[in-house]
Amino acid sequence: MGESLLSRLITRAAYQPGDILISDPMQQRREFLAQQYGVGVTADNSEVAAATEVLLLAIKPQVFESVATALPSLGQNGPVPVILSILAGVPLSKLERAFPGVPIVRSMPNTPATVGAGITAIAPGTQVQPEHLDRAKTVLQAVGDVVQVPESLMDAVTGLSGSGPAYVAIFIEALTDGGVRAGLPRPIAAQLALQTVLGTATLIQETQLHPAELKDRVTSPGGTTIAGVAQLEKAGFRSACIEAVQAATERSRQLGS
Numbered sequence: 264m265g266e267s268l269l270s271r272l273i274t275r276a277a278y279q280p281g282d283i284l285i286s287d288p289m290q291q292r293r294e295f296l297a298q299q300y301g302v303g304v305t306a307d308n309s310e311v312a313a314a315t316e317v318l319l320l321a322i323k324p325q326v327f328e329s330v331a332t333a334l335p336s337l338g339q340n341g342p343v344p345v346i347l348s349i350l351a352g353v354p355l356s357k358l359e360r361a362f363p364g365v366p367i368v369r370s371m372p373n374t375p376a377t378v379g380a381g382i383t384a385i386a387p388g389t390q391v392q393p394e395h396l397d398r399a400k401t402v403l404q405a406v407g408d409v410v411q412v413p414e415s416l417m418d419a420v421t422g423l424s425g426s427g428p429a430y431v432a433i434f435i436e437a438l439t440d441g442g443v444r445a446g447l448p449r450p451i452a453a454q455l456a457l458q459t460v461l462g463t464a465t466l467i468q469e470t471q472l473h474p475a476e477l478k479d480r481v482t483s484p485g486g487t488t489i490a491g492v493a494q495l496e497k498a499g500f501r502s503a504c505i506e507a508v509q510a511a512t513e514r515s516r517q518l519g520s
């Protein structure tokens with residue numbers, strides 16, 4: 264996810280590669296990132312503690328405690344940076360205990376950020392002033408839309424839009440398989456499935472139609488669509504989507520505890 268944000272930030276010239284320093288313990292990753300994006304790299308997390316504007320935390324929640332404990336105090340020799348955390352589940356209370364007095368913005372982006380079509384929810388911590396929030400938004404708006412939510416809703420956001428690209432990808436893959444089963448060559452089925460999802464999302468976005476209204480317009484009496492819809496309902500498609508978001512939300516809560 265860190266690389267998704269990085270690639271778009273550089274493409275949009277929100278930051279110059281020379282102004283970015285990335286710390287990663289894997290040599291292969293460091294070499295790849297330096298070569299691909301021209302950014303500075305280090306294996307020493309404490310070097311990123313010298314960040315002056317934004318310190319993006321993009322590690323796994325499971326290693327947060329050990330990484331945070333090993334970092335020196337932030338802003339020792341200059342301005343205190345805003346910490347922008349994208350960690351699933353890790354609450355502001357835990358982040359603020361690890362970095363006392365530091366402005367922290369908890370956020371949940373998603374992978375369409377890579378192509379500037381992401382959506383990120385943010386929740387500011389207790390030390391965050393309007394200028395800190397602006398700084399965080401500048402980073403995140405370079406990769407898509409930004410919405411602010413109460414922190415209590417961040418796990419639900421993680422279950423929906425954070426994890427959602429995987430659900431949609433499975434749907435596209437499954438539609439493609441359906442086309443293949445119905446006799447279409449796979450490349451054609453894949454193109455039809457992808458453009459159907461993309462086109463429907465764009466149609467709903469541009470017309471502001473309620474999804475149910477669009478469904479009704481496609482569904483001719485006694486026609487093909489209602490036959491397909493009936494099968495989706497029989498297989499519990501809606502329930503599967505609702506339960507998927509719920510399970511991911513609960514997992515997000517677990518990761519932070």
Ligand SMILES: NC(=O)C1=CN([C@@H]2O[C@H](COP(=O)(O)OP(=O)(O)OC[C@H]3O[C@@H](n4cnc5c(N)ncnc54)[C@H](O)[C@@H]3O)[C@@H](O)[C@H]2O)C=CC1
Pocket residue numbers: 264265286287288289292308321322323324326330349350351352371372373374425426
């Ligand atoms: N993958 C996604 O779609 C999204 C992920 N996130 C969050 O982003 C974070 C990263 O997730 P992914 O990108 O999926 O994982 P990832 O495994 O692809 O990336 C984690 C990176 O952290 C590095 N790393 C491991 N230990 C480290 C340490 N001690 N110090 C510094 N770097 C270290 C790894 O080498 C790797 O490059 C997680 O907290 C996740 O909850 C948030 C939104 C969406």
Ligand SMILES: O=C(O)[C@@H]1CCC=N1
Pocket residue numbers: 351421425426
């Ligand atoms: O699967 C995960 O834990 C991360 C958080 C949201 C999307 N991917």
